[in-house]
Amino acid sequence: MATIARPEADRSVRGHPSTLAVVTTEFYKSGRRLRTYVAYGIVALIPIILTVVLKTNPPGPPGGRDNGPRFALAYLGTHSGLLIPAFALRATSEFLLVIVVALFGGDAIAGEASSGNLRYLLMRPIARGRLFVAKFVVAVLYGWIAVAIVVLVGAVVGGAVFGFKGLDLPFGFFGGVQSASHIVGHLAIATAYVAWFLTTIVAFSFMVGTMTDSTGGAILAGIGLWITWTILDAIDSLGQVRYFFPPHWSGAWAEMFTSNHVSDDMIRGSLLTLGYVILFGGIAAWWFRRKDILS
């Protein structure tokens, strides 16, 4: 058995940790989880599968019943591999990515609480607000990385199969003429927009995670909210009330690729997201600062 040295009070007097130090620690912890790799693996797989499907069974020009933005992007993707990520983003952003970001948001606090580790984090001289910010930032970053993976894998695989080139379709057709740099610029904006509007779900799952020790409950709450909004948004008779449901604006970015311009709906969707992030984040912060740590 080792000898015990006398406690040294003078060594223990240090300042509070910086928020960046806490963010770094939390980022490392999440990055080493198998769950993170599995989630990223699945989102990376989708663009690959879509590319294979489009290559083996290319779609015809949009028209008739198949005239939505998703079909347009699928068609355009076969003419420029740089549009495969847009198609993959469209295919994943309204469900798969919702699940993945809800996972990161819901697990951030509730995961620590359910394992009993939250109390050990808060026994340190770390202000609760600081830990809250660090956890939220890390959850958001991991959600954004998932979105980026879809786009990057789609770009690499799509480009390799259909070419890293611009679009040059007959005048008046969906997409028309777009240079490669133009498409890449639009892709960057689309990626940022999708990542941003999904932050609503991260914030909501995170908020629920501060109120419960059940990780699954927090994740399902985020997914459930999205599904509820989507169902309500489909009810036309709700009229302008639907403007308050994020799914109403979730596909606004796709117009950039089919109509070659940035839609005002993207601005509306971004502002609505900001409102929800502030609302959910504010409630979560208020709750977490007052929470009795009983787990």
Place this chain on the structure above:
Amino acid sequence: MTEPIVRIAGLSKQYREGVLAVDDLSFEVERGQVCGLLGPNGAGKTTCLRMLLGLIKPTRGETYLFGEKVAPGAESLRRVGALIETAAFVPHLSGMKNLELWWKAGGARLADADFDEALAIADLGDAVKRKVKTYSQGMRQRLGLARVLLGRPEVLVLDEPTNGLDPGEMREVRLLLHRLAEAGATVLFSSHVLAEVEQICSHAVVMDRGHFVAAGSVATLIGDAGSVYLEVDDLVRAREILEALPTVKRVDSEPPGLAASITGGSRAELVAALVHAGIGVETVTARRRLEEAFLGLVEADR
């Protein structure tokens, strides 16, 4: 007069469900004391320790460490090592990485942590490089004790620290706490295992149903009567004989001897009965056990 290291002042906690877990509790722990917080299950021990560490907000009253009022994330927590209920870790990381991240998250330098000393005490060997999810409960608890000792804290707050440990490990923890106290650390630990408190603590605070019952040195609380410790040459027969005596309430095994709780009668009566049966009696030690004192205090309070 020096400021107590730990001060609990008029502390109460009522949960939203209406349960009054701690009710106007006050006590102090001086530097260098090993103080046991005693109470039956549900007495409010864990709630009290969580309030001391800023994890639970008191309904009324305050807690102080080193003379400073404790709030969540208080700077004084840097000088405290704590283990509350079971040790918990990030399961997918190694024991060593858990300790490093936990230490760094508090804004401290790795060089100040004294990992080698803490790990030597935990005695986990190469297992410290394995993921924590592969650990047994005992290994987790030992890693938890290593975390408590990182940075040589001045105060240790331990809630049932021997939970999940086997008898050998429990003995190691008791010896460790003794040595820490000798080295100058102040220890506040809760337990409902009274024999453990009796062996480890210099002082004790007794609480029941959330409120204060008694406090003082263990010797003062135990008082002057109650039980006899005997070492004999035939433990099995000695136990049979003692259990048959009307003045003996209970006989417990305390290797290498036996402890007999008595009500009335004299110790000489016990020794005479054993000798008469041809059993060699090597040691007789009179003592009043903390358990009896504790039960007496709690019953008197109710």
